Amino acid sequence: xxxxxxxxxxxxxxxxxxxxxxxxxxxxxxxxxxxxxxxxxxxxxxxxxxxxxxxxxxxxxxxxxxxxxxxxxxxxxxxxxxxxxxxxxxxxxxxxxxxxxxxxxxxxxxxxxxxxxxxxxxxxxxxxxxxxxxxxxxxxxxxxxxxxxxxxxxxxxxxxxxxxxxxxxxxxxxxxxxxxxxxxxxxxxxxxxxxxxxxxxxxxxxxxxxxxxxxxxxxxxxxxxxxxxxxxxxxxxxxxxxxxxxxxxxxxxxxxxxxxxxxxxxxxxxxx
Numbered sequence: 703x704x705x706x707x708x709x710x711x712x713x714x715x716x717x718x719x720x721x722x723x724x725x726x727x728x729x730x731x732x733x734x735x736x737x738x739x740x741x742x743x744x745x746x747x748x749x750x751x752x753x754x755x756x757x758x759x760x761x762x763x764x765x766x767x768x769x770x771x772x773x774x775x776x777x778x779x780x781x782x783x784x785x786x787x788x789x790x791x792x793x794x795x796x797x798x799x800x801x802x803x804x805x806x807x808x809x810x811x812x813x814x815x816x817x818x819x820x821x822x823x824x825x826x827x828x829x830x831x832x833x834x835x836x837x838x839x840x841x842x843x844x845x846x847x848x849x850x851x852x853x854x855x856x857x858x859x860x861x862x863x864x865x866x867x868x869x870x871x872x873x874x875x876x877x878x879x880x881x882x883x884x885x886x887x888x889x890x891x892x893x894x895x896x897x898x899x900x901x902x903x904x905x906x907x908x909x910x911x912x913x914x915x916x917x918x919x920x921x922x923x924x925x926x927x928x929x930x931x932x933x934x935x936x937x938x939x940x941x942x943x944x945x946x947x948x949x950x951x952x953x954x955x956x957x958x959x960x961x962x963x964x965x966x967x968x969x970x971x972x973x974x
Contacts, residue, residue, distance in 0.1 A: 706750045711809060713743030714778070714802040721794040725869060733791045737782075740798055744778045747805075751775060760823050763831055767811040772831075773958075774804035776839035780886070784843060788879045792870055796846030826901035833894035838954060840887025841926070845951035847880035848944035855941055877940055880947055881933065888926045895923060918957040925950050 720736030723729075751772070754762040762768035781797040784790065850870055857867040870876070898919075899909040910916060929946045932938040938946070 703750060703753050706746050706753065707809065710743050710746040710750060711802070711805045713739050713746060714798060714805055717743060717794070718798040718802045721798045725792070725795050728869060730791075733794065736794050736798060737785060740778060740794065740801075741782060743801075744775070744782060747771075747775045747778060761828050761831060765812075765814060767808055767813040770804055770811070771808045772835055773838060774801045774808065776835040777801050777804070777842050780836060780839040780883075781843060784879065784883065788875070788882070790847075790871060790875065790879050792850065793843065793846060793879070796850065797843060800842065800846070824901060824904070826897050826904060830894050830897040830901050833890045833897060837887045837890030837892075837894055838958060840883045840885075840890060841947070841951050841954050844880045844883035844887060844947040847876050847883060848947035851876040851880065851944040852941065852948075855944075873940065877943065880944065881939075884926060884930065884947060888923075888930060891919075891923055891926065895919060914961045915957070918953075918961050922950070922953050922957050925953055 717736045717740035720732050720739060724732035724736060751762060754768070758764075762772060777797060778801045781793065781801075785793065851873060853866050854870040854873055854876065857864070857870070858873070898916075902911065902916075903909050929938065929943070929950065933943060
């Protein structure tokens, strides 16, 4: 499995290099190379997860090494779907390096899997984790699109139509794709919270226990719910939506890592 992990990281690194070269040289062959190399990395990454599941009999979420790896896999997979759907070539400049960074961090973390118990094989836990990670991947990509939107908007407003203006797509495309990512993220986060409630009821006998992770997950959900509500009712689009997507991802990062590392709760065992 070590060889597969190394290949996964190498593929992601080469994909990042290809996308960065595309940003500067604007050669479509570089963008296509980056896409196919990242696809190869995603397939290797999938093989790693399948190997882990076959070896342990449960979803690899026993420690921070495994949960971050699953997060990287989710971002890579959702990016490939978004790329095919919207043909937003430049998004790889954000997604590929992000996945590479995550996997490099994963490679440096110890992989001492927690003792396997029945809870790791619970259907509701598996559904909860998968939905949450896909949702977080959607929010991560929305953050990247928000950053690209602000860069392009600044290039237009300052009339410095040089490097980024010629290389980034229209504001409308960036905004529409970012909105799609937020909708996907919010939908999956909602499903993740619902399945999490059912799982909590089956294991601890109650839907809600005021665990720090539960509280901050609720705060994250409310944040994105407010963003979508304001977009649909008031018309929050463009710059405001981009800034909120970036802030929202910051809240999400604290919920995903900060809460577990700084506070005690039911979920802390998954980040040790």
